[in-house]
Amino acid sequence: MLTFIITAGGIGKRMGGSVPKQFLLLNDKPILMHTIEQVHAFDTSAELIVTLPVDYLKDWEEMCTKYTFTIPHQVVPGGDERFDSIKNALEKASGEWIAVHDGVRPFISKSVLNQLLTEVKSHRAVIPVIPVKETLRIADGETNATVHRDHYRIVQTPQVFEAKLLKKAYEQKYATSFTDDASVVEAIGARVHLVPGNDENIKITTPLDLSLAALILKNWK
Template structure:
């Protein structure tokens, strides 16, 4: 059985405004609903768990009624950090394989999802990445230098794990170095397997991203 944890427990300070970014409208519907619909279309039998800011649980219920959103999912209150939100959701997860996905990434490709689920059975921890196009420089105070971009990758979600592995990893205490689920798993000595992601799978974090998402949606199949 597969569990998808869709994390939307933050308030999206980089977006600005009073509405958390996951609730902003994309083509007339909250971004989070687009993400859930896309995951549901991939596997209607998957267990869906959504983390949300505790202060917005009733707002989400109202949005679901307003948009006649009926896809079955369990809502779990988010915590102070993303780490806490995922830990709360893992306590509810029953799948043998657990995929953790950002609620503001509505454009993961179906072929990427298929490859993630195929590869995790032998690698236990698999994440999608894309290459860096731009030149990179590392800056330290007044000094800076070019770094070889071919050694770097941009990390996306969903990140997929064997259930026993990810649950064990989240028994650790929170560290500021935990920027995603792969970093949590890596901290207990597990290896992370990389597969190619898709460029459309952007994380909508600011107004420019929202404009770009509207363009992607027009051409999305």
């Protein structure tokens, strides 16, 4: 069985305003609902676990009632760090494979999901990435220099893992170097395999992202 952990435990400071970004409306309903619908449409039998800010658990219940949102999912409280939120969710996860996905990425393609779930069976840890299009420079104080963008990739979610591997990785103590689940798994010596992601799979973190998401949604299938 497959478990999807949809992490939405943050408060979205970069978006501004008083409402966490995952609850902002994208066209007709909260962003998080769009994300859950995409995942559920891909695999209706998958176990869905959603991490939410502790102070917004009741708000989410009210939103589900208001928007008649009935897709089955478990809710777990988020922690101080993303690491803590995922660790809480892993205690509830029962799938053989676990996909961890950002709650504010509602446009993951089915073809990418299929490839991730195929590749994880032989690589144990797989993540979607896209090429860097802009020129990059590395800056260190007053020194800066161009770097070869072909050597870099932009990381997306969902990141998919063998359950035993991911749970073992989350037994270690939190470190500030843990920026995503792949970095947590790498810290115990595991290798991470890359697969091509899709450009539409943006992370909605700013007002401009929200405007772009509305345009993507008009042509999304």
